[in-house]
Amino acid sequence: NAGVTQTPKFRVLKTGQSMTLLCAQDMNHEYMYWYRQDPGMGLRLIHYSVGEGTTAKGEVPDGYNVSRLKKQNFLLGLESAAPSQTSVYFCASSYGGRGSDTQYFGPGTRLTVL
Amino acid sequence: AQSVTQLGSHVSVSEGALVLLRCNYSSSVPPYLFWYVQYPNQGLQLLLKYTTGATLVKGINGFEAEFKKSETSFHLTKPSAHMSDAAEYFCAVSGSGSARQLTFGSGTQLTVLP
Numbered sequence: 555n556a557g558v559t560q561t562p563k564f565r566v567l568k569t570g571q572s573m574t575l576l577c578a579q580d581m582n583h584e585y586m587y588w589y590r591q592d593p594g595m596g597l598r599l600i601h602y603s604v605g606e607g608t609t610a611k612g613e614v615p616d617g618y619n620v621s622r623l624k625k626q627n628f629l630l631g632l633e634s635a636a637p638s639q640t641s642v643y644f645c646a647s648s649y650g651g652r653g654s655d656t657q658y659f660g661p662g663t664r665l666t667v668l
Numbered sequence: 669a670q671s672v673t674q675l676g677s678h679v680s681v682s683e684g685a686l687v688l689l690r691c692n693y694s695s696s697v698p699p700y701l702f703w704y705v706q707y708p709n710q711g712l713q714l715l716l717k718y719t720t721g722a723t724l725v726k727g728i729n730g731f732e733a734e735f736k737k738s739e740t741s742f743h744l745t746k747p748s749a750h751m752s753d754a755a756e757y758f759c760a761v762s763g764s765g766s767a768r769q770l771t772f773g774s775g776t777q778l779t780v781l782p
Contacts, residue, residue: 596772597758646712653699654719656717662711
């Protein structure tokens with residue numbers, strides 16, 4: 555049982571390049587999330603999904619797109635990377651959408667945009 | 669709207685001393701409260717959470733937190749710090765709505781001195 559995994563662990567991009575981050579979970583969770591973590595700001599929600607084939611915007615969605623084609627996978631895309639998107643990206647999943655449900659986090663992807 | 673304030677971005681304690689990390693929240697609905705820990709270069713791991721019932725919540729690694737509604741606080745404590753407790757700690761709040769409303773504080777870096 556691997557929990558939540560993220561690919562890749564590190565990535566360096568040039569401004570304007572595109573990339574996709576992959577998140578996978580093997581806990582059969584319905585809800586999945588993408589966060590970014592910046593120094594002194596905690597975690598901020600980018601996008602989330604309440605089930606296969608659904609996505610919704612979070613607090614800071616601009617410049618990102620997501621897809622949830624399979625229940626176990628949640629992809630985060632950057633179409634044209636900008637230096638402001640330099641951050642650590644975390645994926646999380648939860649069984650349900652109640653406020654009391656625990657979110658389980660992946661190990662993170664450290665992205666640098668030059 | 670909901671928010672979390674963690675007082676003290678950096679806290680240092682001696683090994684064996686009391687650990688106290690402060691968290692205050694605001695929420696327009698009865699809150700669910702979480703403490704997560706992040707070890708260097710890792711994802712977030714749940715320490716404990718308050719949902720309903722007993723206001724003193726015990727978590728992993730000897731940590732506990734007390735929900736005080738009158739003070740809108742959820743401070744994290746541990747009677748005796750261990751070197752392995754050095755990490756960053758995040759307080760988070762969600763409302764009675766869906767889990768996508770999880771809001772994080774900015775984090776407290778705990779240093780344990782020998």
